[in-house]
Amino acid sequence: MSDSELLSRIDSPADLKRLPVDDLPALAEEIRNYIIEVLSRRGGHLASSLGSVDLTLALHYVFDSPRDRIVWDVGHQSYTHKIITGRREAFRDLRTKNGISGFPKITESEHDIFGTGHACTAISASLGLAAARDLLGDDYFVIGVVGDGAISGGMSLEGINHAGHLKKNRFIVILNDNEMSISKNVGALAKYLTRITTKNLYLQLEADVWELLGKVPHGSTARKLASRIKESIKNLVVPTILFEELGFRYLGPLDGHDIPQLIDTFSNLHQLPGPVLVHVVTKKGKGYSFAEEDAEKFHGIGSFYKTTGDSRSAESGAKYSKVFGETLTRMAREDDRIVAITAAMKEGTGLTCFAAEFPERFFDVGISEQHAVTFAAGLAREGMMPFVAIYSTFLQRGFDQVIHDVALQRLPVRFILDRAGIVGEDGPTHHGSFDLGYMGMVPNMTVMAPSDECELSRMLRTAGAIEYGPSAIRFPRGKVVGVDMSACDETVELGKGRLLSEGRDVSMIAVGAMVRPVVEAARILASKGIAASVIDARFTKPVDEELIRVSSEGGRPIFVIEENVIAGGFGDAVARYLSASGISAIVTRIGIGDLFVPHGTRDELLEELGLTAERIAGTVLLSMERRDTGSDGGAR
Numbered sequence: 001m002s003d004s005e006l007l008s009r010i011d012s013p014a015d016l017k018r019l020p021v022d023d024l025p026a027l028a029e030e031i032r033n034y035i036i037e038v039l040s041r042r043g044g045h046l047a048s049s050l051g052s053v054d055l056t057l058a059l060h061y062v063f064d065s066p067r068d069r070i071v072w073d074v075g076h077q078s079y080t081h082k083i084i085t086g087r088r089e090a091f092r093d094l095r096t097k098n099g100i101s102g103f104p105k106i107t108e109s110e111h112d113i114f115g116t117g118h119a120c121t122a123i124s125a126s127l128g129l130a131a132a133r134d135l136l137g138d139d140y141f142v143i144g145v146v147g148d149g150a151i152s153g154g155m156s157l158e159g160i161n162h163a164g165h166l167k168k169n170r171f172i173v174i175l176n177d178n179e180m181s182i183s184k185n186v187g188a189l190a191k192y193l194t195r196i197t198t199k200n201l202y203l204q205l206e207a208d209v210w211e212l213l214g215k216v217p218h219g220s221t222a223r224k225l226a227s228r229i230k231e232s233i234k235n236l237v238v239p240t241i242l243f244e245e246l247g248f249r250y251l252g253p254l255d256g257h258d259i260p261q262l263i264d265t266f267s268n269l270h271q272l273p274g275p276v277l278v279h280v281v282t283k284k285g286k287g288y289s290f291a292e293e294d295a296e297k298f299h300g301i302g303s304f305y306k307t308t309g310d311s312r313s314a315e316s317g318a319k320y321s322k323v324f325g326e327t328l329t330r331m332a333r334e335d336d337r338i339v340a341i342t343a344a345m346k347e348g349t350g351l352t353c354f355a356a357e358f359p360e361r362f363f364d365v366g367i368s369e370q371h372a373v374t375f376a377a378g379l380a381r382e383g384m385m386p387f388v389a390i391y392s393t394f395l396q397r398g399f400d401q402v403i404h405d406v407a408l409q410r411l412p413v414r415f416i417l418d419r420a421g422i423v424g425e426d427g428p429t430h431h432g433s434f435d436l437g438y439m440g441m442v443p444n445m446t447v448m449a450p451s452d453e454c455e456l457s458r459m460l461r462t463a464g465a466i467e468y469g470p471s472a473i474r475f476p477r478g479k480v481v482g483v484d485m486s487a488c489d490e491t492v493e494l495g496k497g498r499l500l501s502e503g504r505d506v507s508m509i510a511v512g513a514m515v516r517p518v519v520e521a522a523r524i525l526a527s528k529g530i531a532a533s534v535i536d537a538r539f540t541k542p543v544d545e546e547l548i549r550v551s552s553e554g555g556r557p558i559f560v561i562e563e564n565v566i567a568g569g570f571g572d573a574v575a576r577y578l579s580a581s582g583i584s585a586i587v588t589r590i591g592i593g594d595l596f597v598p599h600g601t602r603d604e605l606l607e608e609l610g611l612t613a614e615r616i617a618g619t620v621l622l623s624m625e626r627r628d629t630g631s632d633g634g635a636r
């Protein structure tokens with residue numbers, strides 16, 4: 001029998017439905033092997049995907065996608081869904097440039113009802129679909145699948161609140177509970193879910209004892225006694241079903257790997273008026289021992305060796321996140337007002353060492369970026385020094401809190417924006433393309449971008465010293481440059497950039513991770529007879545007015561290079577300053593155009609966006625040639 005005897009026959013949910021239920025566990029096994037095989041080469045979200053194979057098969061077996069709408073929260077667990085909805089072969093190129101996305105995407109398949117990548121959207125989106133369905137007079141099912149981590153986020157709770165009010169029929173929330181967010185799930189709701197699942201174990205245990213007691217001598221007396229004990233314990237142990245109180249019909253907890261039982265339950269849902277919440281318990285990493293044992297490591301991974309689970313990629317060397325975490329931990333030893341906050345990304349943001357050394361000054365607030373920001377504002381108001389570490393893309397969700405709760409009140413919250421710029425394979429939902437704009441436009445905010453890890457260390461100390469208002473440091477995903485770190489503890493001068501080299505023909509002002517390619521671009525330009533000044537902006541807000549003025553002297557054209565959308569980015573700030581000061585200079589912005597950047601490797605995408613040394617030098621050369629021939633180089 002070939003490895004994928006069953007799977008090779010599945011090109012659509014209709015093919016799946018043709019299999020007898022008895023074959024589904026074997027199919028699940030084949031799918032797990034396939035996911036492990038592909039991800040060992042491509043990387044991706046392994047543990048959540050393995051945990052949801054059985055659940056996905058049961059959903060597609062019972063419901064009729066795409067007529068029935070299945071919406072995945074985050075979407076990192078949707079690989080099985082992709083594989084059985086016509087993308088089995090395409091799955092081999094998962095997350096590669098021009099290959100299929102690692103997340104649901106409405107342009108990719110009619111079965112991808114709603115695009116995701118960020119957490120906590122499934123309930124709101126599904127409820128919107130259900131409301132539209134009713135207004136349009138249709139009657140399909142809408143099913144939102146959400147994890148125990150994501151259900152604790154603000155949007156999910158807002159959605160539950162609204163759903164309890166709207167009382168839509170044929171509206172189902174599947175709570176996929178594996179007790180894990182990326183790390184172990186945190187919070188009161190997580191504890192509550194554990195209590196419900198423990199209750200279920202208790203009832204199961206009780207059933208087993210009951211059966212046993214029937215078989216022993218004097219069993220009926222023992223049963224009577226057990227019955228009384230059971231009643232009194234049950235009243236103590238069984239928690240109220242919160243979801244029922246909020247207007248949902250609650251079913252569960254079910255074993256999320258028992259496909260026949262799941263199918264049975266789902267098949268009966270049409271009889272229940274909605275909304276319904278089905279609580280299924282799954283094992284993150286199910287079926288791959290390394291992922292079961294270390295679900296955190298296998299949440300999102302690069303390529304790895306299947307037989308050992310060891311990482312395959314040459315990702316040796318420190319990462320920016322690590323430098324951040326270690327530097328902040330050192331700073332915290334010197335100042336006990338320093339506290340660190342993460343929204344469910346302890347490991348990813350490099351805060352594991354801080355959490356271990358200062359558990360009482362470390363706060364994992366769960367997937368709750370908005371709360372994280374305002375919580376930090378409260379801490380700052382009482383004189384603490386909060387550092388809020390959130391990926392650039394996820395802080396988008398806390399934008400109003402940054403403005404209203406922090407900046408307006410000039411509270412010294414320090415924002416640490418990891419994964420700023422192009423992140424690579426996770427694609428448009430995860431690129432940090434916007435932060436220079438969304439932080440740069442906020443009054444009272446200071447924004448810094450380090451060009452290497454020594455600069456990051458200095459800027460962390462600088463942010464620590466900024467007491468008059470909020471500040472932000474944005475840095476890229478991945479490995480550091482590898483510079484000497486022996487003298488990186490002093491602060492940098494506030495609001496001042498660095499002139500790295502001087503040249504009379506053009507000025508190139510680079511932001512953060514773009515500094516190194518720009519230094520290289522200047523070398524290429526020098527070899528073509530063009531002398532370029534290179535400036536490391538260091539601060540994108542406030543702009544270093546003096547340095548910009550000097551850069552424009554002698555009529556030099558200015559090029560601003562940033563790994564951020566051009567619209568509202570640093571180049572715009574430079575141009576605004578120049579025009580407000582009456583200085584006429586041509587400013588060419590080199591950055592991300594008016595688009596959502598797709599997925600691919602970071603190198604591929606930077607090349608395509610024109611953000612490599614060669615492409616930057618090429619843009620400058622072209623612009624200079626146009627100037628010389630009198631055609632308009634123009635500012636973008």
Ligand SMILES: Cc1ncc(C[n+]2csc(CCOP(=O)(O)OP(=O)(O)O)c2C)c(N)n1
Binds near residue numbers: 074120
């Ligand atoms: C707004 C937002 N914040 C953070 C993340 C990063 N993230 C991706 S998956 C995940 C954990 C989700 O946990 P859960 O919902 O329980 O699903 P599981 O991974 O356990 O299947 C987190 C924090 C995100 N995708 N979106």
